[in-house]
Amino acid sequence: MNKDGRPSIFKTAAQMQKAVDAYYAKVDHQCDEKCPKGCNIKEPPTITGLAMALDMTTETLRRYGLKDQFCATVINAKQIVEKAVEIRLLFGPQATGPLFWLKNNAGWKDMKETALTGADGGPIETVEIDAKKYAAVRAAMIKDDDC
Numbered sequence: 001m002n003k004d005g006r007p008s009i010f011k012t013a014a015q016m017q018k019a020v021d022a023y024y025a026k027v028d029h030q031c032d033e034k035c036p037k038g039c040n041i042k043e044p045p046t047i048t049g050l051a052m053a054l055d056m057t058t059e060t061l062r063r064y065g066l067k068d069q070f071c072a073t074v075i076n077a078k079q080i081v082e083k084a085v086e087i088r089l090l091f092g093p094q095a096t097g098p099l100f101w102l103k104n105n106a107g108w109k110d111m112k113e114t115a116l117t118g119a120d121g122g123p124i125e126t127v128e129i130d131a132k133k134y135a136a137v138r139a140a141m142i143k144d145d146d147c
Contacts, residue, residue, distance in 0.1 A: 023049065082106050
C-alpha cells in the first residue's frame, strides 16, 4: 500500500506491460511512414486512453514513470503514442493538433535563433558611464516619454 492508503495498481512491471499490451491491442497504432495522406486511424492511441486502460489518471501514470521498476515500461508505452502523433503530424491533413500535443507532452520546442551583433556583424560596443551621466540620460528619456 502506498503512503496515501490506496494499494498500488501494479506490483510488477510485467503486470503493467500486460495491461499496456491489452490497450494497444484495442487501438489502431500500426501506422507507419508509408501511410498515404494521413493515417486512417479509427481510435488513435492517447496518453489519457492509456491511463484509463491502466485504471489510473494521467498523473498517476506519470508518477509510475518516476519509479525505477516501471520507468522503462512507461517510457516505451508513451513512445507508441508519440509515434502515432508524429505520423499524423507528418502525413495528416492538419498539423496543428498533433504539433500542440508534441510541444506540451513530448518536450518538442519551436526554436528561434537570434544573434545580436554590432555594426556590420561585428561585436556589440559598450560604453561605461558614471552614475551622474546615467541619471542625466535617464531623466532626459523620462522627460521625452509620451506617457
